[in-house]
Amino acid sequence: MKNIRLLKDRIISKAFLALTLLSISTVILIALGLFYKSVPILNSTSLYNLLFSSEWKPFKEAFGFYPFIVGTLWVTAIAIIIALPLSLLTAIYLSEYAHIRVRKLVLPLIELLSGIPPVLYGVWGVLVIVPLIQERIAPHFVEFTTGYSVLAGGIVLAIMIFPLIISIVIEVFDNVPQDLRNASLSLGATQWQTVKKVLLRKSTDGIVAAVVLAISRAFGETIAVLMVCGNLAQVPQNLFDSAYPLPALIANNYGEMMSIPMYDSALMFAALLLFVIIFVFNALSRIILYRIEKRNN
Amino acid sequence: MRKIEENIFKILMILSTIIISSTLFMIVYTLFARGIGSLSWDMVSKIPEGGFYIGKGGGILNAIVGSIYITIGSTLLGLLISLPIVIYINVYAKRNATLASITRLSYDILFGIPSIVYGAFGFAIMVYMGLKTSLLAGIITVTLMIIPILVRAIDEVVRVVPEDMSNAVFSLGGTRYESAKIILRQSIPGIVTAILLSFGRAIGDAACVLFTAGFTDSIPTSLDQPAATLPLSIFFQLSSPIQEVQNRAYAAAVILTIIVLIINIVAKIASKNLSKNKI
Numbered sequence: 398m399k400n401i402r403l404l405k406d407r408i409i410s411k412a413f414l415a416l417t418l419l420s421i422s423t424v425i426l427i428a429l430g431l432f433y434k435s436v437p438i439l440n441s442t443s444l445y446n447l448l449f450s451s452e453w454k455p456f457k458e459a460f461g462f463y464p465f466i467v468g469t470l471w472v473t474a475i476a477i478i479i480a481l482p483l484s485l486l487t488a489i490y491l492s493e494y495a496h497i498r499v500r501k502l503v504l505p506l507i508e509l510l511s512g513i514p515p516v517l518y519g520v521w522g523v524l525v526i527v528p529l530i531q532e533r534i535a536p537h538f539v540e541f542t543t544g545y546s547v548l549a550g551g552i553v554l555a556i557m558i559f560p561l562i563i564s565i566v567i568e569v570f571d572n573v574p575q576d577l578r579n580a581s582l583s584l585g586a587t588q589w590q591t592v593k594k595v596l597l598r599k600s601t602d603g604i605v606a607a608v609v610l611a612i613s614r615a616f617g618e619t620i621a622v623l624m625v626c627g628n629l630a631q632v633p634q635n636l637f638d639s640a641y642p643l644p645a646l647i648a649n650n651y652g653e654m655m656s657i658p659m660y661d662s663a664l665m666f667a668a669l670l671l672f673v674i675i676f677v678f679n680a681l682s683r684i685i686l687y688r689i690e691k692r693n694n
Numbered sequence: 695m696r697k698i699e700e701n702i703f704k705i706l707m708i709l710s711t712i713i714i715s716s717t718l719f720m721i722v723y724t725l726f727a728r729g730i731g732s733l734s735w736d737m738v739s740k741i742p743e744g745g746f747y748i749g750k751g752g753g754i755l756n757a758i759v760g761s762i763y764i765t766i767g768s769t770l771l772g773l774l775i776s777l778p779i780v781i782y783i784n785v786y787a788k789r790n791a792t793l794a795s796i797t798r799l800s801y802d803i804l805f806g807i808p809s810i811v812y813g814a815f816g817f818a819i820m821v822y823m824g825l826k827t828s829l830l831a832g833i834i835t836v837t838l839m840i841i842p843i844l845v846r847a848i849d850e851v852v853r854v855v856p857e858d859m860s861n862a863v864f865s866l867g868g869t870r871y872e873s874a875k876i877i878l879r880q881s882i883p884g885i886v887t888a889i890l891l892s893f894g895r896a897i898g899d900a901a902c903v904l905f906t907a908g909f910t911d912s913i914p915t916s917l918d919q920p921a922a923t924l925p926l927s928i929f930f931q932l933s934s935p936i937q938e939v940q941n942r943a944y945a946a947a948v949i950l951t952i953i954v955l956i957i958n959i960v961a962k963i964a965s966k967n968l969s970k971n972k973i
Contacts, residue, residue: 406869413782417793420779420841421800427811430818483710490707505962506715512891512958513721513951514898516925520932520947521721524728556721559714589700610806617808619901620929644810644901651814651905668814672807679806683799 424676431672434665437658447666453630460663462670464632468547468640471633472622473615475551476558481608483555484562491563492570493592504567511560519624522553527625535637542637545627550640553621558611565610565686569603570596572693603689606682613678617671619644643667725951729944737945742911747931749938754946757927759913763829764903764923765896768836769844769889775837776844777885781874784852785860798849805842809902812839817905830917832907839902840892847891851884852877883967890961894954900925924950 438447442460450461487507491500531544573596581591597604627639628649647667650660736753743752783794816835825831855877863873878885900923908920909930924946931943 402869402872406871409871410782410786413778413786416775417779417782417797420775421797423838424800424804427807427815430815431811434818483714486703486707486710487714490704490711494704494707495711503711503715506718508962509955509958510714510718512894512898512954513718514900514925514954516898516900516928517721517725517947517951517954520928520944521724523932524724524944525720556717559717563714587696587700589703590696613806614808617806617810619808619810620925624929624932644808647810647814648901648904651817665814665818668811672811675806675808675811676803679803680799683802687795687799 427672428669428676431665431669435662435669438662438666441659451632455657455660455663458659460659460666462643462667464630465641465643465646465667466670467632468626469616469642469644471547471640472550472554472626472642473612475547475636476554476615477608477612479551479555480558480562480611484559485566485604487559488563488566488570489592489596492567493588493596504564507560507563510556511564515557515618515621516624518553518557519621522549522621522625526552530637539635539637543627543639545625545639546637547626547633547640548636549625550622550642553625554615554618557618557621558614561614562607562611565607566600566604569600569607569686569689572603572689573599574693602685606685606689609678609682613675613682616678617644617675619648623648643671647671722951722955725944725947729941729946729948732941732945733948734945737942738949741913746911747934747936747939749936754922754924754927754942754949756911756913757922757924757946758949760829760907760910760921761897761924763914763921764832764836764907765893767829767833768840768896769892771833771837772840772844772892773889776841776848777878779845780848780852781878783849785870785874785877798846801842801845801849805846809839809899810904813902813904813906816902820906826918827906827908827920828918829907829914829921832903832921832923833917835902835906836896836899839899840896843892843895844888847888848881848885851881851888855880883964887961887965890957890964894957894961897957898925898950898954900929924953 438460441458447460447462448466449463450459451463452459452461453464491503495503526549527544529544530546530549531542534548535542535544535546577595577599578591581595582588586594622642623645626642626645628641628645629639630641630646631639633640647664651664734753736751738753738758739755740751740753741756742754743750746752779797783797787794812835816831816838819834820827820831859876859880860870860873863876864870868876903923903926907923907926909922909926910920911922914921928943928946928950931939931946934940934943
């Protein structure tokens with residue numbers, strides 16, 4: 398009887414190990430799968446041309462991803478520029494100034510924000526942000542815009558990444574030893590000076606990691622951006638121009654275009670590009686965050 | 695001088711906190727204000743009738759049921775895969791051993807991979823395996839996407855179960871598998887939270903099922919039939935030029951908001967109860 402139990406334990410151990418190894422290798426499988434599908438396009442067009450040519454004429458087999466890459470960068474940059482100061486100030490407030498009761502009230506609200514599906518952010522963007530830009534903001538700067546613009550995408554994305562930045566930064570702040578704050582305060586520094594000179598300096602790498610994670614989230618967001626960005630394959634010249642970010646390109650064309658082999662491969666290459674960039678960003682920031690956590694345990 | 699700077703920043707901080715915490719209300723308010731008028735019992739109880747997409751009668755029951763099928767199917771499948779993984783890294787691999795760290799790191803990375811990439815990968819698998827756009831293909835893709843959520847969330851609660859618990863099992867002559875069962879029982883509230891979280895994510899994600907689940911006006915009766923989902927139904931109806939159809943997209947958005955908010959709030963309450971029972 399005892400042997401059967403031990404045997405069962407050993408079999409389960411091996412089976413679970415196999416499952417764990419298999420599941421870790423999904424990362425590699427995804428990379429290989431996407432690479433395999435993008436081989437045709439990589440063979441027919443040079444990587445340089447794919448990345449830096451603006452000519453997008455799928456039916457002439459010209460696949461220049463430059464407008465899409467620039468569009469993605471614009472939207473992501475705007476999102477970070479809006480989200481970072483707001484989230485950082487909120488994180489400092491909740492972690493250093495606010496009463497514990499305020500923190501317990503506000504944090505769950507912010508976390509609920511991260512549970513809202515992207516498509517609803519998109520609907521909200523179409524209802525509120527796009528008209529706001531078209532009627533209120535843009536007329537001060539440009540002659541005409543539909544409102545479907547990189548700015549709209551950036552604002553919607555900024556709201557989507559608030560919870561991510563705030564929760565990571567607060568965690569990083571919590572990892573800064575209380576003694577450091579006390580030492581600074583006891584030397585006569587004000588609370589804000591302590592935040593500026595001690596807390597922020599001590600958390601720089603954690604904040605960087607949070608921002609990099611947020612960038613990669615913003616980079617890959619599909620539906621919400623697709624709904625408010627206008628989707629014109631052009632290089633945007635200003636905040637109010639339409640753009641066509643990479644994820645939106647994949648989503649809009651994939652289903653129909655798979656009958657054209659080169660087009661299919663080009664879109665898979667777009668997915669591979671997203672995957673590689675986001676993989677690198679994620680891996681870097683996670684490793685930094687692990688180090689911080691380890692250093693304090 | 696020091697005081698002035700401090701006060702300026704304090705005001706800025708409070709302002710940002712108010713802005714960020716009120717966005718949730720702004721979004722929910724806008725969606726409700728715009729959509730509640732078009733919400734009707736027909737919307738949730740009928741499938742689309744002929745001419746639905748040019749403004750004729752019917753509802754989006756097909757999308758609601760399709761979403762529920764995909765969500766439940768992928769969560770069950772996801773649990774089958776992620777529970778053994780969490781058990782392995784916490785019970786079998788020694789705590790914090792290299793393999794466990796690598797597993798956690800790779801799940802943190804997988805968690806950040808955008809759903810459109812899962813969608814494209816799922817589509818590649820689907821073509822490779824010779825599947826058509828179907829409920830099954832959708833479930834497989836969504837499962838891939840939610841496994842990282844499940845593993846991370848369940849790992850979080852299993853990790854805090856005191857080591858004494860499994861030591862007690864071992865000292866009574868129990869095997870690691872038997873101690874795993876005890877640890878899991880101890881983590882049930884956390885597992886429930888994890889399930890709800892992945893539910894919320896799975897029901898709301900559109901990009902990942904865009905090419906795999908297909909879209910249909912009828913309710914799927916078997917795994918090889920295409921299935922509509924709620925986010926895609928909103929997305930498609932909103933892109934229609936007809937006002938009547940757009941209105942229904944807003945109403946569908948209200949339905950999705952209600953579902954997601956309920957799931958998230960229940961998850962919050964469940965996790966609060968968990969910390970109450972912590973030993």
